[in-house]
Ligand code: ATP
């Protein structure tokens with residue numbers, strides 16, 4: 001029974017995780033589910049996983065009770081056999097009545113642990129399945145390996161270099177970026193442009209150390225990124241990701257989240273420069289306005305402004321902005337551009353964008369296509385080459 005029990009317990013653990021994943025994914029995307037009319041499909045999926053879980057749970061219970069019932073049966077049969085055998089022995093005058101009673105009692109005592117062992121094995125398999133899944137989590141690679149020494153840096157100048165960097169996402173055969181090399185000097189302003197899926201956001205994740213390159217190296221101020229403490233590195237970087245994530249709490253909490261030492265003056269400056277103050281000033285609660293779960297009580301553009309305020313808060317040496325103004329109206333974008341131009345005067349700025357209006361911030365453009373670097377040069381020259389069709393950029397994917 002043991003093998004079948006272990007398999008059934010494993011399966012219930014797996015399907016229970018699957019069931020929870022379905023539930024959470026559906027709940028977080030509730031509006032999308034309604035808009036695309038996917039309620040039926042997701043409900044079917046949910047019912048299927050509940051059914052599957054119930055089926056395997058029942059199998060575990062069946063196996064458990066079969067084992068326990070089996071052990072009890074063996075115990076009773078043993079008592080019966082002892083009594084029958086004892087009666088014949090008494091008839092043959094080889095055993096006394098008292099001797100038989102003692103045998104029955106002792107055999108019952110000896111057999112009792114057997115039933116317990118059966119119950120214990122069920123517990124063992126359940127505990128083992130839990131322990132295995134915990135082991136799996138603990139064994140996952142960490143960003144900061146234990147005992148790994150990092151290079152300490154008080155200041156970061158802001159030089160970024162990619163040296164023949166290739167990267168493919170885990171379990172993906174295709175490379176998201178391939179053989180990319182470029183150097184960005186401190187204080188340089190660079191735009192990365194390219195079609196959708198060309199690897200721009202991937203470059204940003206490599207620069208911030210969220211992923212390690214499969215080949216090649218990413219260097220910040222000439223030091224390999226893997227040698228710099230990721231938390232320290234990011235404290236010198238102001239990043240605006242493409243998908244903004246806010247946390248439950250107030251606007252103020254969301255801006256100072258990773259930077260609890262920021263002063264109110266810093267907070268007000270960042271709010272002013274990013275355009276946050278524009279919409280919080282008009283609200284009775286001001287910066288204490290609640291943003292709702294994952295920022296659901298704010299508009300897309302407002303969420304983006306908060307992400308920009310986070311990046312501006314600590315006055316970092318490197319700004320990495322991934323499409324920072326996609327959800328903004330023209331005048332907010334203009335204001336942001338004016339502030340950024342002033343803030344980034346002597347800072348490194350890397351901006352990923354599809355908007356030509358943001359290109360006024362930069363002097364140099366890097367063009368990516370299907371994960372490869374196809375152009376890198378002064379803004380005017382690259383734009384001219386793109387206009388004339390001299391660059392080998394593939395048609396839509
Ligand atoms: P966009 O302009 O649409 O933001 P992008 O240039 O930022 O596009 P990336 O997000 O860098 O594109 O994606 C590059 C490639 O990597 C795409 O083909 C995409 O499918 C793949 N990719 C991105 N993220 C993941 C991921 N987490 N797992 C697997 N593949 C991914």
Ligand code: MG
Nearest residue numbers: 200201202242
């Ligand atoms: Mg992107």
